[in-house]
Amino acid sequence: xxxxxxxxxxxxxxxxxxxxxxxxxxxxxxxxxxxxxxxxxxxxxxxxxxxxxxxxxxxxxxxxxxxxxxxxxxxxxxxxxxxxxxxxxxxxxxxxxxxxxxxxxxxxxxxxxxxx
Amino acid sequence: xxxxxxxxxxxxxxxxxxxxxxxxxxxxxxxxxxxxxxxxxxxxxxxxxxxxxxxxxxxxxxxxxxxxxxxxxxxxxxxxxxxxxxxxxxxxxxxxxxxxxxxxxxxxxxxx
Numbered sequence: 001x002x003x004x005x006x007x008x009x010x011x012x013x014x015x016x017x018x019x020x021x022x023x024x025x026x027x028x029x030x031x032x033x034x035x036x037x038x039x040x041x042x043x044x045x046x047x048x049x050x051x052x053x054x055x056x057x058x059x060x061x062x063x064x065x066x067x068x069x070x071x072x073x074x075x076x077x078x079x080x081x082x083x084x085x086x087x088x089x090x091x092x093x094x095x096x097x098x099x100x101x102x103x104x105x106x107x108x109x110x111x112x113x114x115x116x
Numbered sequence: 117x118x119x120x121x122x123x124x125x126x127x128x129x130x131x132x133x134x135x136x137x138x139x140x141x142x143x144x145x146x147x148x149x150x151x152x153x154x155x156x157x158x159x160x161x162x163x164x165x166x167x168x169x170x171x172x173x174x175x176x177x178x179x180x181x182x183x184x185x186x187x188x189x190x191x192x193x194x195x196x197x198x199x200x201x202x203x204x205x206x207x208x209x210x211x212x213x214x215x216x217x218x219x220x221x222x223x224x225x226x227x228x
Contacts, residue, residue, distance in 0.1 A: 035217070044221050047210075059216075061215075095164055101170045101171065102167040106165055107164065109164055
């Protein structure tokens with residue numbers, strides 16, 4: 001069955017960058033958009049952006065423009081989300097999610113902590 | 117951006133009783149194809165979110181039929197016909213009509 005497995009937890013200093021990976025299995029990677037969603041501690045869900053793995057085309061939410069880059073490597077069915085110029089309020093769990101009539105498959109989440 | 121507003125913020129429920137969550141959008145989510153681009157998700161404690169309902173009223177694979185989604189345009193409702201203990205968690209609506217996709221603030225369902 002379809003599955004998304006994300007990379008492990010990260011601790012970063014303010015100003016640094018983080019790159020989270022999301023490896024897909026059990027389905028055709030290029031057949032479904034991939035979303036990235038984050039959740040700050042005790043807060044709700046926030047959509048960050050998405051990628052069309054087939055074309056590589058991306059959409060991002062305005063507040064992250066210039067700081068977030070979502071890419072993919074179709075040879076290994078993996079999407080990446082890189083967030084630069086990290087701030088303390090970027091501390092959150094980051095999820096990838098497959099788009100198929102809603103976000104029907106989610107990764108387990110990657111905790112990113114930004115602390116000096 | 118489309119703003120999604122959920123009510124109530126928290127919902128204490130009795131097992132076996134019905135429950136209802138409301139979601140309102142700042143713009144109509146009804147597309148020209150007749151579908152409402154509104155999804156519902158449940159995030160159980162310590163877990164990733166899971167899809168319950170897509171396109172307003174379609175249950176996702178494996179979702180029990182006690183969950184139903186209704187509404188059109190700007191007003192939507194998620195109904196649980198008979199709440200079970202495993203239904204506790206935070207429920208989110210999300211509009212998928214246009215980017216940026218936006219979520220409601222969430223409704224925490226807890227057992228009385």
